[in-house]
Amino acid sequence: MDTITHGIAGALISKALFRGQDLVTKGQITKQRIVTWALMLGAIFPDADVFRDMFSKDPMLILTWHRSITHSLLCLPIWALVLAAITRALAQEKKWESPSFQALAGIYAIGILSHILLDLVTSFGTMIWSPVRWSRPAWDVIFIIDLTFTGILLLPQLAAWVNANRERATRRMLLLCAIFVPAPFVVSILLRSVGAPITTPTILVATVLLAALFLIPTGGTWGASISYAAWSRAGFLAACVYLALASYAHHVAMQRVQQFAAFEHFEVSALGALPLPPSLWHWDGLIRTPHGVYEYRTDLAEKPGFEQTAASATPSTLDAIEYKYFPDARDNRFIEEARQLPEVQKVLWFARFPVVRFHQEGPVAVVEISDLRFPQVRRNRPASFTYRVRFDTSGKVVSQGWLKD
Numbered sequence: 001m002d003t004i005t006h007g008i009a010g011a012l013i014s015k016a017l018f019r020g021q022d023l024v025t026k027g028q029i030t031k032q033r034i035v036t037w038a039l040m041l042g043a044i045f046p047d048a049d050v051f052r053d054m055f056s057k058d059p060m061l062i063l064t065w066h067r068s069i070t071h072s073l074l075c076l077p078i079w080a081l082v083l084a085a086i087t088r089a090l091a092q093e094k095k096w097e098s099p100s101f102q103a104l105a106g107i108y109a110i111g112i113l114s115h116i117l118l119d120l121v122t123s124f125g126t127m128i129w130s131p132v133r134w135s136r137p138a139w140d141v142i143f144i145i146d147l148t149f150t151g152i153l154l155l156p157q158l159a160a161w162v163n164a165n166r167e168r169a170t171r172r173m174l175l176l177c178a179i180f181v182p183a184p185f186v187v188s189i190l191l192r193s194v195g196a197p198i199t200t201p202t203i204l205v206a207t208v209l210l211a212a213l214f215l216i217p218t219g220g221t222w223g224a225s226i227s228y229a230a231w232s233r234a235g236f237l238a239a240c241v242y243l244a245l246a247s248y249a250h251h252v253a254m255q256r257v258q259q260f261a262a263f264e265h266f267e268v269s270a271l272g273a274l275p276l277p278p279s280l281w282h283w284d285g286l287i288r289t290p291h292g293v294y295e296y297r298t299d300l301a302e303k304p305g306f307e308q309t310a311a312s313a314t315p316s317t318l319d320a321i322e323y324k325y326f327p328d329a330r331d332n333r334f335i336e337e338a339r340q341l342p343e344v345q346k347v348l349w350f351a352r353f354p355v356v357r358f359h360q361e362g363p364v365a366v367v368e369i370s371d372l373r374f375p376q377v378r379r380n381r382p383a384s385f386t387y388r389v390r391f392d393t394s395g396k397v398v399s400q401g402w403l404k405d
Contacts, residue, residue: 001118001119001121001122001142001144001145001146002144002145002150003044003047004150005118005145005146005149005150005153006043006044006046006047006114006115006118007040007043007044008150008153008154008157009043009114009118009153009239010039010040010041010042010043010044010111010114010115011023011036011039011040011043011157012153012154012156012157012232012235012236012239013039013043013110013111013114013236014035014036014038014039014040014107015036015157015160015228015229015231015232016229016232016233016235016236017233017236018035018039018107019032019035019229020032020033020035020036020039021033021035021036021228022036022161022228023036023037023040028096029094029096029097030097031097031098031099034087034091034096034097034098034099034104035099035107038083038084038087038099038104038107038108038111039107039108039110039111040111041083041108041111042080042083042107042108042109042110042111042112042114042115043111043112043114043115044115045070045079045083045108045111045112045115046067046070046071046079046112046115046116046119047070047115048070049065049066049067049068049069049070049071050066052065053065053066059343059401059402060343060346063346063347063349063350064346067119067124067125067126067127067136068127068130068131068134069127069130069131071115071116071119071126071127071128071130072116072127072128072129072130072131073113073116073128073129074129074130074131074132075130075131076109076112076113076116077109079108079112080105080106080108080109080112081105083104083105083108084101084104084105084107084108085101087104087108088101088104116128120137120138120139121139121140121141121142121243121246122138122139122140122141122142122143122144123138123140123143123144123272123274123275123373124136124138124144125137125138125350125352126138136350138352139247139250140250140272140273140274140275141243141246141247141250141275142243142246142275143275143276143277145277146275146277146278147277147278148242148278149239149242149243152235152238152239152242153235153239155180155235156231156232156234156235156238157231157232157235158176158180159231160226160227160228160231160232162176163226163231164228181207182207184207185207245280246275246280249280249281249283249300250273250275250283252300253273253283253285253298253300254271254272254273256273256283256285256296256298256300256304257271257272257273257283257285257286257287257296257298258271259304260285260287260296260298260304260321260323261287261294264294266287266289266294267289267290268287268288268289269288269289269290270286270287270288270352270353271285271286271287271288272285272286272352272353272373273285273286273298274286274373276297280300281299281300281301282297282298282299282300283297283298283300284297284375285297285298286352286353286372286373288352288353288354291327291328292325292326292327292328292355293325293326293353293354293355293372294323294324294325294326295323295324295325295326295372295375296322296323297322297323304321326355326372327355328355328356328357329356329357329358329367330358332358333395334358334365334367334391334395335356335358335367337391337395338367338369338389338391341389341397341400343387343400344369344387344389344400347369347371347385347387348369350371350385351369351370351371351373351385352371352373353371353372353373354369354370354371354372355369355370355371355372356368356369357369357370361390363392363393364390364391364392364398365390365391365392365393366388366389366390366391367388367389367390367391368386368387368388368389368403369386369387370383370385370386370387371385373385382403382404385402386402386403387400387401387402387403388400388401388402388403
């Protein structure tokens with residue numbers, strides 16, 4: 001999940017569960033503001049591992065380092081204690097009123113834990129048991145960047161800010177309406193440009209909901225009577241409900257993918273159902289077999305084609321089941337040599353649904369490994385996490401690295 005959403009989640013949790021105050025308000029630094037700052041910083045801290053990647057020339061760190069020890073449940077207590085000690089020392093130096101060291105350590109632990117869990121529900125994988133075990137569990141519940149989930153976390157906090165001051169409520173409401181009401185149209189343009197299945201009714205419903213969130217409470221007196229904590233608790237509850245619905249949708253999608261694999265009698269070595277933004281209805285089913293990967297996309301709002309064919313299995317109805325097949329290239333000496341490279345071994349360790357391709361570019365032999373968890377979204381650009389190795393005729397590596405263009 002993106003770092004901004006992690007920070008928004010941390011701020012919401014602090015206000016909903018620990019009486020945290022807004023990060024930036026007039027007046028002195030209070031204990032409750034430090035609570036919000038600590039929980040938010042704890043929620044974004046694990047992504048500090050990207051700094052090593054920024055100052056390193058190792059292209060494999062995105063696989064071997066990112067989401068490792070800073071995202072580890074085993075290392076979580078260490079990071080919480082260190083951050084609490086730094087915050088406590090800073091508060092004493094600045095003479096700020098601060099929670100106790102023990103309370104700060106607990107707050108940071110909750111923030112870090114929220115980050116780990118919100119990364120775990122995505123499909124990228126998180127090394128939660130590092131450095132003892134370098135596996136990458138992934139629950140595949142929501143997409144890495146889920147704007148709906150981000151909105152659920154952010155909008156209640158903005159609604160609370162709008163209604164905190166009755167004299168300024170109308171001005172604040174108009175400002176946020178000007179920013180957020182057009183947002184669904186802008187987001188839809190971006191999503192459609194990469195092939196996301198977003199419909200016009202979805203855009204209109206999102207626009208109406210955003211307008212209602214700011215207009216209705218501000219139009220009456222009850223909006224100002226709702227406390228910051230109540231707004232935040234409502235947002236926290238809505239976020240939990242969204243994750244629960246996404247988990248259920250993932251369960252249903254997995255069942256469909258399993259049924260499809262059984263219907264086609266595939267020899268399955270790995271299977272998954274990955275979310276396709278922006279809707280909980282659309283899922284990308286991937287099935288790894290000994291010779292390639294099958295992709296079966298499903299819309300939970302519709303009946304799967306193989307259920308329809310069960311009653312009347314004729315050639316015409318069998319054609320209604322749409323799926324794609326990505327075969328592996330036949331083994332040759334270049335593919336075997338590529339698999340022996342340390343970098344390629346790391347790529348294959350990371351990839352859950354790898355596909356190996358091979359072609360010739362004149363005298364140069366080219367081996368490419370792609371993980372179908374990250375599909376090609378534009379025809380003129382390669383799929384993310386595609387690794388290419390180029391050999392000369394003697395089998396010597398000419399070049400290797402991530403394919404970017």
